[in-house]
Each structure stands twice: as structure tokens, then as C-alpha cells.
Amino acid sequence: MALEGKVWRYGDNIDTDVIIPARYLNSFDPKELASHCMVDIDTTFAEKVQEGDIMVGGKNFGCGSSREHAPIAIKASGVPVIIAASFARIFYRNGINIGLPLLEIGDDVEKIHADDRLRVDPEKGTIENLTTGDTFKAHPLPGFVQDIANAGGLINYIKSKK
Amino acid sequence: MGMNMTEKILAKHAGLASVEPGQLITCKLDMVLANDITAPPAIKEFEKIGRPVFDNTKIALVPDHFTPNKDMKTAGLTKAVRDFANANNIVNYFEVGHDAGIEHVILPEKGLVGPGKLTIGADSHTCTYGAVNGFATGVGTTDLAVALATGEAWFKVPQSIKVNLTGKKPKNINGKDVILTLIGMIGVDGALYQSLEFAGPGVAELSMTDRFTIANMAIEAGGKNGIFPFDEKTKEYVEGRVKDYEPVAPDADAKYVRTVEINLSELKPVVAFPHLPGNTKRVEDIGEIKIHQVVIGSCTNGRLEDLAIAAEIMKGHKVHKDVRCIVIPGSQQVYMEALEAGYLKTFIESGAAVSTPTCGPCMGGHMGIMTAGERCVSTTNRNFRGRMGHVDSEVYLAGPHVAAASAILGRIATPEEVE
Numbered sequence: 001m002a003l004e005g006k007v008w009r010y011g012d013n014i015d016t017d018v019i020i021p022a023r024y025l026n027s028f029d030p031k032e033l034a035s036h037c038m039v040d041i042d043t044t045f046a047e048k049v050q051e052g053d054i055m056v057g058g059k060n061f062g063c064g065s066s067r068e069h070a071p072i073a074i075k076a077s078g079v080p081v082i083i084a085a086s087f088a089r090i091f092y093r094n095g096i097n098i099g100l101p102l103l104e105i106g107d108d109v110e111k112i113h114a115d116d117r118l119r120v121d122p123e124k125g126t127i128e129n130l131t132t133g134d135t136f137k138a139h140p141l142p143g144f145v146q147d148i149a150n151a152g153g154l155i156n157y158i159k160s161k162k
Numbered sequence: 163m164g165m166n167m168t169e170k171i172l173a174k175h176a177g178l179a180s181v182e183p184g185q186l187i188t189c190k191l192d193m194v195l196a197n198d199i200t201a202p203p204a205i206k207e208f209e210k211i212g213r214p215v216f217d218n219t220k221i222a223l224v225p226d227h228f229t230p231n232k233d234m235k236t237a238g239l240t241k242a243v244r245d246f247a248n249a250n251n252i253v254n255y256f257e258v259g260h261d262a263g264i265e266h267v268i269l270p271e272k273g274l275v276g277p278g279k280l281t282i283g284a285d286s287h288t289c290t291y292g293a294v295n296g297f298a299t300g301v302g303t304t305d306l307a308v309a310l311a312t313g314e315a316w317f318k319v320p321q322s323i324k325v326n327l328t329g330k331k332p333k334n335i336n337g338k339d340v341i342l343t344l345i346g347m348i349g350v351d352g353a354l355y356q357s358l359e360f361a362g363p364g365v366a367e368l369s370m371t372d373r374f375t376i377a378n379m380a381i382e383a384g385g386k387n388g389i390f391p392f393d394e395k396t397k398e399y400v401e402g403r404v405k406d407y408e409p410v411a412p413d414a415d416a417k418y419v420r421t422v423e424i425n426l427s428e429l430k431p432v433v434a435f436p437h438l439p440g441n442t443k444r445v446e447d448i449g450e451i452k453i454h455q456v457v458i459g460s461c462t463n464g465r466l467e468d469l470a471i472a473a474e475i476m477k478g479h480k481v482h483k484d485v486r487c488i489v490i491p492g493s494q495q496v497y498m499e500a501l502e503a504g505y506l507k508t509f510i511e512s513g514a515a516v517s518t519p520t521c522g523p524c525m526g527g528h529m530g531i532m533t534a535g536e537r538c539v540s541t542t543n544r545n546f547r548g549r550m551g552h553v554d555s556e557v558y559l560a561g562p563h564v565a566a567a568s569a570i571l572g573r574i575a576t577p578e579e580v581e
Contacts, residue, residue: 013350013351013438015544015546017525017526017544017546017547017548017549018546018547018548021526021548022199022227022525022526022527022549023526023527025199025227025228026228026233026235026236026239027235028202028203028206040547040548040553041547041553059351060350060351060354060384063350063351063384064286064381064544064546065285065286065525065544066200066283066284066285066286066288066300066301066302067199067200067302068200068203068284068302068303068304069199069203071302072203086351086354088351088354088384089354089355089384089386090286090300090301090302090381093301093302093305094301094302094303094304094305097302097304097305098302098304142184142186142318143186144186144316145186145316145318153304154304154305154308155207155210155211155304155307155308158211158308158311158312159210159211159212
């Protein structure tokens with residue numbers, strides 16, 4: 001299913017401490033986490049993000065702490081997909097495991113800017129920049145990892161295999 | 163084709179004769195770890211699966227991040243972990259005080275991780291256990307929830323980078339200088355999706371404490387794990403602690419994507435500037451940087467040898483009047499041994515504050531949070547923006563030697579500068 005939304009653009013090495021600072025980890029309620037999402041580097045995000053907006057980062061997105069609170073906070077903000085040059089590995093697993101599609105596109109990410117509008121098909125891995133006309137293809141997920149994503153996350157996947 | 167250490171452990175736990183990079187496998191787990199931040203959401207997900215825990219002896223639950231609990235909300239998180247541990251008869255639940263401490267200090271200390279063993283933990287610094295020749299990596303809460311129910315996790319076999327250590331380790335150089343230098347060389351994503359395997363004659367120069375510090379920060383280079391070979395020092399450490407361990411060694415024709423060379427004899431005391439662990443600079447090159455706080459402790463540098471290094475430098479000196487120096491032993495055992503060795507007396511006489519074991523200030527939890535404009539030299543593992551408090555505060559990462567010297571001089575300093 002294709003998604004369409006406006007881009008929130010961030011740089012390289014966006015760490016999970018800035019996605020959701022530890023001082024807010026006294027809760028794991030998704031809505032509460034979302035209300036503090038990105039606050040240490042972008043005080044406008046939590047307030048202005050719209051359902052369907054797309055987050056785009058540079059290299060090593062989600063590095064640092066393993067806190068799954070980070071992708072949960074982004075997902076609960078209404079963001080249905082994250083695109084980056086590359087993702088840190090624990091964040092990558094966590095995103096797949098909670099059913100939040102993460103698309104890796106390498107240097108092509110340079111052709112996506114703040115406030116661009118994108119059309120994204122996470123299952124096909126296709127991205128169209130409606131603002132510039134550029135199109136990109138994400139690296140495919142390997143083997144059964146795609147099955148986990150298709151199931152909507154690891155818990156659904158495990159339950160379906162029982 | 164030959165396998166390296168990581169591949170051998172993964173193959174064995176997947177029930178396969180061999181594996182190669184890129185292969186997707188499912189492995190049986192020897193230990194599954196979570197803490198007071200990550201266990202509560204994992205427990206909630208675990209309950210959705212509707213199965214019992216896979217093995218009540220192979221789960222470790224350690225409330226260490228916001229403990230002793232700093233407020234009512236975090237007390238509620240810890241209670242959720244405690245209730246789960248009681249309800250499921252979890253043998254390795256580590257209550258505050260007792261024989262507990264920081265997760266990555268106590269799991270090796272209690273022999274719950276060891277050579278050839280495979281551990282996952284819902285904490286990114288789970289990679290610490292590579293120091294004792296095991297495969298260990300951090301995961302999130304959903305992976306943890308599934309592991310609690312199944313005792314299994316999926317992995318993509320990583321490519322491996324060989325870090326070849328040579329030369330003699332100089333006095334006043336320790337594991338933190340090695341790992342910060344390495345991250346400075348390869349970058350914070352230099353080992354992304356990859357394994358770091360340490361090798362070479364320089365390994366024998368490193369104490370177990372050095373190795374714990376180094377393996378602990380493999381994640382700060384993006385690494386999936388960091389692993390050391392098994393040698394006499396490993397054997398001495400694990401004997402009597404770890405049951406049924408099987409050391410692994412790389413085959414002579416093991417494959418690595420690249421080799422990084424570090425000559426220990428050329429290392430100097432270093433510090434990682436804000437806001438990335440790879441912003442490594444030699445302390446001798448940085449000029450005068452005044453500081454307000456020093457933290458000595460954490461899963462990276464909260465072991466007895468770390469405290470010994472700091473105490474030796476601080477003995478007979480006073481913490482600078484403009485500095486708060488906070489010392490946090492990594493476990494009750496470390497605390498007691500530091501007490502008996504006189505290190506705690508040295509710290510208190512010098513004007514340091516000594517705390518009970520906790521992750522506390524490392525991730526901006528409690529016990530030393532900074533306000534805007536403050537600077538801390540910390541033996542912890544991350545210096546991201548806002549990590550230890552206000553977004554306009556700064557963390558400089560260093561070893562216990564640089565931290566202790568800086569506490570006395572009120573600026574980032576080498577131990578040689580302390581008269």
C-alpha cells in the first residue's frame with residue numbers, strides 16, 4: 001500500500017537518546033513517548049508532525065541505546081515509515097519487530113529534502129519524490145525478515161507460527 | 163572454509179556445521195537479559211505471546227538504570243520487573259543492594275556469561291561479554307519478549323573486522339584509550355552490522371578489565387558484537403565462575419572483511435569530545451578545557467581495577483574546588499573490594515562523592531544530571547547531545563586515569579600532570 005506524506009529531514013548519526021531522551025523512559029506509553037519525540041534536536045516535531053508524515057535521516061540512523069521506545073515514539077507520532085542512508089542495527093531490528101517499515105537507500109537520501117512530499121510503497125521498497133520527480137529503490141529485506149515485516153512485526157509472526 | 167570466533171558460536175547455537183556472513187539463522191540462547199527500562203515493555207509483549215518463560219535459569223533481570231528508584235514512576239517499572247521475576251521464579255533477579263549492581267558488571271562477575279556462550283540483552287552494551295570469549299549483542303524489547311518465550315533469536319551472520327593489536331601497552335594506558343582510539347579511527351558506524359574480533363600479540367597485554375571496557379563499546383562503532391580470544395587471563399577469570407564453557411578460537415583461514423592495526427605502544431591518553439564517541443583526541447593536544455563534573459563508574463569502567471587506577475592518582479590530592487567528582491562502583495562486590503582495599507577512603511578523603519552501584523548519570527537518569535553549560539569528564543560510554551542532562555551540557559569520554567586527573571586539576575588532564 002502506497003503512503004504519501006511530508007518529509008521531516010534529519011542528518012547523520014541520529015541517536016536514540018535524541019529520538020527519546022532517557023529522562024522520559026519512566027514510561028513506555030506510546031502516546032506519552034511521542035509527545036517528547038526528537039525534542040532535544042527539534043522542539044517543533046512533536047507539536048507539528050501530522051499523521052502520515054515521513055521521517056528521513058542520513059547515515060547510522062538510530063545509533064546508540066537499544067531502547068525500543070525510540071521507534072515506538074516515532075511510530076506513535078503518526079510516522080508510518082522511516083527512510084535513511086543506513087540504520088544502526090538494533091534500531092533496524094526494532095523497527096522491523098514493531099512493524100515500522102525502515103527503508104535503506106544509501107546516498108540517494110541526499111536527494112530528499114525537508115518538506116518534500118514522498119510517495120512510498122514499503123512492501124515494494126519504492127520511493128517517489130513528488131516534489132523533485134526523483135525515484136528511488138530501497139535495499140530489499142533478506143529472507144524471513146520480509147515475512148516478519150509483512151506480518152506486522154515479530155509478535156504477530158511468532159504467534160502465526162505457533 | 164575457516165570460521166572466525168563469532169561464526170563458530172553462531173553456527174553451534176544454530177545447530178549448523180558452518181555459517182557464512184549474510185546467512186539468516188535462528189539460534190538457541192544461553193542467557194537472556196533485561197533491565198528496569200527494557201524489561202517492563204518486554205513483559206507486556208511477552209504476555210501477548212501466551213507461553214511460559216523458556217527457562218527460568220537462563221533469564222537475568224537487573225534493575226540498575228533508575229535504581230535505587232528515583233521517583234514513583236520508576237519504582238513502578240522496577241516493581242513490574244520484580245513481580246514478573248517472582249511470578250516466574252526467575253533465579254537470576256538482582257535486587258538493589260544484595261549481591262547486585264550494574265548488569266554488565268555482575269553477569270560476568272557471577273559467571274552467567276562465558277566462553278562460547280550466546281547472550282542477548284535488551285541493552286545495547288550487552289556486547290560487553292565478548293571480553294570473556296562469548297557472543298553477546300543488544301536487542302530491543304520485542305526481540306527480548308520473544309526470547310523470553312522461545313529461548314531463541316534470529317540473526318544475520320555478520321561480516322567481521324579483525325582488530326590486530328600489537329606492541330607493549332605503556333603505563334597509564336588502559337582499555338578506554340584502546341577503544342576510543344579505535345572508534346576514532348573507524349568512526350561511529352565503522353563496524354555497522356559487523357563484528358569486531360580482537361587478535362594479535364597485544365591481546366595478552368590487556369587485563370580482563372581492559373577487555374570488558376573495549377568489548378563494551380563495540381556498539382559505539384556500530385558493531386553487532388566485539389569478541390576477544392580465550393587465553394590464560396580469560397581462563398583465570400572464568401575458572402570457578404562459569405559452568406560448562408567451550409572456548410572458541412578463529413581458524414587459521416578465517417575470513418575478515420578488513421584488518422585494523424593498533425600498536426598499543428603508540429597510544430596516548432585520549433578523550434572523546436561531544437557529541438560522538440568517535441570524536442577522539444589526545445589529551446596532550448587539546449589545550450585547557452575546564453570542567454564541572456567527573457563521573458567514574460558505569461558498565462564501561464566501574465570495575466575494581468578502574469577504581470584502583472583512579473584511587474592511585476587521587477591519593478593525597480583534593481578534588482578541584484569547582485568540580486563534583488562522583489564515583490560509582492559497578493557492583494556490591496566491587497564496592498566491598500574497593501572498601502577493603504582503601505580506595506573508597508581515598509575517594510572520600512579527596513572530596514569525591516561515592517554512590518551505591520547504579521547506571522544513574524550515564525544516561526541522564528539520576529545521580530549527577532547536568533544543567534546548561536556544564537561539562538563532565540566521564541568514564542561512561544556515550545556523549546550524545548543531552549545524554550547526561552541538559553541539551554546544552556557536554557560529556558567528554560575518557561578512562562579512569564584521565565577522569566581522576568581531571569577531577570583534581572579542574573580541567574581535562576593526563577595523569578602525568580598530577581604532581
